[in-house]
Amino acid sequence: MTYILEAKELRKQYADKLALRGLNLQIAPGEVFCLLGQNGAGKSTTINLFLGFVQPTAGAAFVNGLEVATNPIKIKEYLAYIPEQVMLYPHLTGLENLALFSSLAGYKYPQWELVQYLTDAGLPAEAVQRRVGTYSKGMRQKVGIAIAVAKHAKVLLLDEPTSGLDPKASNEFSELLRRLSGQGTAVLMATHDIFRAKEVGTRVGIMREGELVDVRPTATLNAQELEQLYLTFMN
Numbered sequence: 001m002t003y004i005l006e007a008k009e010l011r012k013q014y015a016d017k018l019a020l021r022g023l024n025l026q027i028a029p030g031e032v033f034c035l036l037g038q039n040g041a042g043k044s045t046t047i048n049l050f051l052g053f054v055q056p057t058a059g060a061a062f063v064n065g066l067e068v069a070t071n072p073i074k075i076k077e078y079l080a081y082i083p084e085q086v087m088l089y090p091h092l093t094g095l096e097n098l099a100l101f102s103s104l105a106g107y108k109y110p111q112w113e114l115v116q117y118l119t120d121a122g123l124p125a126e127a128v129q130r131r132v133g134t135y136s137k138g139m140r141q142k143v144g145i146a147i148a149v150a151k152h153a154k155v156l157l158l159d160e161p162t163s164g165l166d167p168k169a170s171n172e173f174s175e176l177l178r179r180l181s182g183q184g185t186a187v188l189m190a191t192h193d194i195f196r197a198k199e200v201g202t203r204v205g206i207m208r209e210g211e212l213v214d215v216r217p218t219a220t221l222n223a224q225e226l227e228q229l230y231l232t233f234m235n
């Protein structure tokens with residue numbers, strides 16, 4: 001089977017810090033894999049290695065079977081990255097941002113379809129023609145998801161996407177992720193939110209000091225057991 005994301009003995013040494021110590025990970029289409037771990041555990045480093053933002057010291061990251069280090073442009077076609085703060089042009093409307101980013105990815109859509117992508121992602125219709133500078137954080141996340149869907153990304157890489165969102169926005173975000181995963185999109189998400197990880201994840205991985213110390217399917221754990229497991233590893 002070709003995994004959509006795969007890490008083989010992936011290692012990252014920064015100048016004076018070993019951030020990742022030989023990570024092995026396989027993620028299939030439709031999976032939502034949540035990375036949990038304290039600040040500095042290596043979650044963002046893992047995501048950045050899949051994106052090709054940083055180079056591995058040893059081992060390799062693969063996207064759809066292609067090694068990231070040797071196919072840095074091609075792998076971008078499969079990926080959508082949603083950081084904590086989605087980067088959009090604040091002086092353009094949501095619609096204009098989506099048109100711009102999807103055309104950069106090689107897709108040109110009529111206006112009605114762009115509106116459809118945005119409203120499907122949960123953006124209120126009244127906001128579509130408003131400048132993004134006036135949007136809430138949750139609305140910018142929705143534009144980020146609309147861009148991911150419009151460019152037919154097979155994988156979403158999310159770095160703490162729900163931090164700072166209110167519970168309603170966070171819940172809407174979880175629902176969106178579940179819908180996309182139901183359509184076969186894979187998700188790798190770094191988060192501190194154990195509750196959301198349980199709710200939206202199919203598996204959770206607990207990272208500590210650059211190592212994946214435990215991986216569990218969420219179906220077999222309730223949120224309290226997951227929290228307990230997390231705390232056990234953090235002590």
Ligand SMILES: Nc1ncnc2c1ncn2[C@@H]1O[C@H](COP(=O)(O)OP(=O)(O)OP(=O)(O)O)[C@@H](O)[C@H]1O
Nearest residue numbers: 014015017019037038039040041042043044045046
């Ligand atoms: N560019 C860099 N140069 C040097 N050290 C770095 C760099 N990026 C990350 N690190 C270090 O690598 C380790 C892992 O960082 P990483 O950002 O991957 O952790 P994280 O689990 O995402 O943490 P957080 O929850 O705070 O986002 C940390 O000790 C961090 O200080």
